[in-house]
Amino acid sequence: MPNRSDSLVITPALLREWALPVPSGGKDARGTVLVVGGSRFTPGAVLLAGVAALRAGAGVLQLAAAESTAAALSIQVPEALVVGLPETPAGAVAGRAGDQLRELAGEATVVTLGPGLNDIDETRELLELILDATGPETSLVLDAYALGALSHSPDLLVGSGRPVVLTPNLTEARHLLDRDPGDDLDAEAAELARRYDAVVSLYGHIATPQGGSWREESGDAGLGTSGSGDVRAGLLAGLLSRGAEPAQAACWAAFAHAVSGQRLVPRYGRIGFLARELLDEIPHTLATV
Template identity: 30%
Template sequence: MTFGGLKRGHLLYPGKDYCGITKLVSIGFHDQTIQEYASAFTFADERNIMPPRANDSNKGTYGKILMITGNETMSGAAAFAGEAALRMGAGLVKILSDESNRGILQTRLPECLFGTRNQLKESLEWCDCILFGPGIGVSEQTRDMLQYIMEHGKKPLIIDADGLNTISRYQMDVQYEYGLILTPHLMEGARLLSKPLEEIKKDICQAAEDIARKYHGTAVLKDAATVVTEKSHLLYINQSGNHGMATGGSGDVLAGMIAGLLGSGMSSYEAAIKGVYLHGLAGNAARDEKGPYSMIASDILKHIKDVTGGEYESVLPGACSYRSGCNLQ
């Protein structure tokens, strides 16, 4: 039992494993006081938080998403991300990938447009948001493409997976003023900060804040309890999801889900936290159907439909806790 608000030790591992059933009890703190001293939050319940859809809309209404994903050995990353964005309601998805992936992607995802990387310039002018990195590999060509995007892109950008490893490998100076989301797991986060992994694990909230500050964007630091933060916003600690999601391709699905929300017009911060939350809910539905041992990334994709109904809530659910803790209800 805890009072006023949940604390970070209740929401992050290993503390969360020791808590069992945690009950939050009010002892009279005024809501205004709690919110004034809050440092973080989480969602209180499983409300539907998707953006609204208009009856008189068309495919252009819901975002044109450009994805630079998948090298000759990683077509799956492109497929997972592309389908996830479509399942989140994106109007159009264009995938720039290795030519050898054309047959695979156009067979599995005929709804997607396909192009090669020499179409990058025209595609940047076409799109509403950009996803760079899943399965793309780390090379000088990758570095050059990412540098070109940062110099010529004018739409919100998500950098994931090998895009992040490219930044670390080549010590790239990241400056992007049109909205930036970085989605590292802990090892990628350690590389971005040039710190040992064990140091990152000691305080993932601080590590996420350091990434957001260093790269001037929204940081999505992925772990068993993913942390999302951006300068001038409350830190978010996600509580949806399960250990069955620790499977190849799960991160590609998340990147695509965030891209789908970003393309709808959400801010980088909002798309990141809601993408993470809904990704975890879809993972929970997949676990309930397949079990944590047998579920795979394709099962998460299958259950996106179960978490995307209803209307968007303009006010995030939840009340806050003290600066040492987080809100839940």
């Protein structure tokens, strides 16, 4: 597929030529997604990311979040294995999360780190734990506070050969760049991809370290709603889990995220829908490309 410096517009035709893998067999053939995040006050971020991963085709879902939220999450997402992680007194997930998280990460196909985390120092420890527990073939999606943690250790992924996708918003991009991003988001995504040696999905602008560049032009203002980024991160994880490679998953996820929002406009208006309402639109959007 494309590997060029000029940005290609993501269209249904482009995606049809870059068809997603369709695994055969049972749920194990579609991989295991582990979502790590969720403070005492933000378990919904883990829920949104996890359900999005299932809607995108992941076979097995595991959620690891603050211990005080685990029972509620297990009821809300009965399809998932839910693990409670130690908390700090302030309710953040503690960085020294223990052997159970290490074991789950080591067996996962994809680990998504970040949704709902809220302590940068604890997140740095969690990131180091995940990198230590996973092999070079494990796909990683880093979102939210995990991106802030990465910005403190910019060489952490360089040369590792890991399949990694970073999903920054503009605030997170500022931390990763150590400056305000400019107006040319294609160029900023490319700079981040080179700097961190990872695929980057920045507001629908996707770039690879090798110079591949795509952009999604269907997104609208409604996607700028609380929890929307968690849905996108989970969608990405689900596509990676079923066998997509990082740039392919990022392009498909950007398109599916945007078009799922478009499908909600007739019912809720351009800015009236909720992030959780995107979830049910994902399978149909993917199936009708």
